[in-house]
Ligand SMILES: Cc1ncc(C[n+]2csc(CCOP(=O)(O)OP(=O)(O)O)c2C)c(N)n1
């Protein structure tokens with residue numbers, strides 16, 4: 001159950017001109033040119049507005065955003081340890097609740113948002129996030145997924161795409177593909193495992209207003225502990241020219257390799273329904289990135305096959321990779 005504080009009355013953004021002009025993540029950062037994760041920061045801060053406090057786990061979005069004596073954050077912001085995103089959000093929300101109960105600060109809805117990277121949230125911090133999703137606090141955890149431990153020079157994580165070159169998985173003459181795991185399905189895993197969590201979504205800042213900002217607002221309005229997983233092209237780690245970040249995001253969504261959906265009170269809603277809209281070949285997404293330059297046709301065919309299976313054969317396409325249960329009597 002979420003807190004009884006009045007919710008902030010967010011309007012749905014129907015077109016790009018509806019987005020607020022005020023910025024709460026602005027100049028003063030040193031992320032790479034074309035960094036889509038920086039867009040995730042800017043967009044969620046814009047969507048959530050001034051009555052927001054943010055905790056951020058170690059990673060590019062901590063380090064590049066807090067160069068000595070500078071910061072782009074306008075809203076209150078606190079660093080937390082890698083893997084501690086969930087517990088930092090719970091601590092922040094509990095602290096605010098206690099201060100309000102004791103009358104030390106006015107009773108009002110203050111958004112608590114944690115951002116953690118794919119290593120920090122999906123791998124190291126998954127236990128703490130699971131704990132946070134079992135609480136009754138209003139908090140939102142955003143896993144910004146650049147598909148590597150980018151800050152420490154692009155090591156593979158559980159979220160790295162099959163076959164990608166990283167500093168942990170360099171292709172060699174003996175083994176062309178060193179990264180053989182399929183991408184971890186973090187949002188769905190958290191949704192399935194926490195049935196009372198009312199809002200889980202995947203999102204893309206390539207579609208900033210209509211997709212990501214509205215999903216941020218929906219999560220904050222629905223309340224309770226909520227989770228969003230974003231898909232963030234990273235020019236440095238994925239090896240492409242910074243001008244193509246949005247194009248890569250679009251190709252990832254339209255090829256179906258990164259499904260966009262919301263799970264609201266247990267109902268799956270596809271926000272880009274690749275079954276109805278069709279999918280472009282995944283090759284169009286892969287061939288524009290240097291991290292896949294070593295792949296040969298059969299590797300691309302394999303990735304295409306896996307994406308096709310995800311959309312055509314999974315019990316809940318893109319979300320749950322199971323077949324319907326059989327009884328033993330069968
Ligand atoms: C407990 C701990 N282990 C390792 C590190 C070193 N470290 C700092 S940032 C980072 C990578 C984080 O990756 P991710 O969460 O995906 O964020 P990104 O850097 O990609 O933005 C690592 C391994 C650390 N700071 N703390």
Ligand code: SF4
Pocket residue numbers: 030031032033034035036037038060064146150151233234235236237
């Ligand atoms: S390495 Fe990637 S995630 Fe990190 S600042 Fe550069 S573009 Fe952004």
Ligand SMILES: [Mg+2]
Pocket residue numbers: 059117118119144145146147148149150
């Ligand atoms: Mg990362």
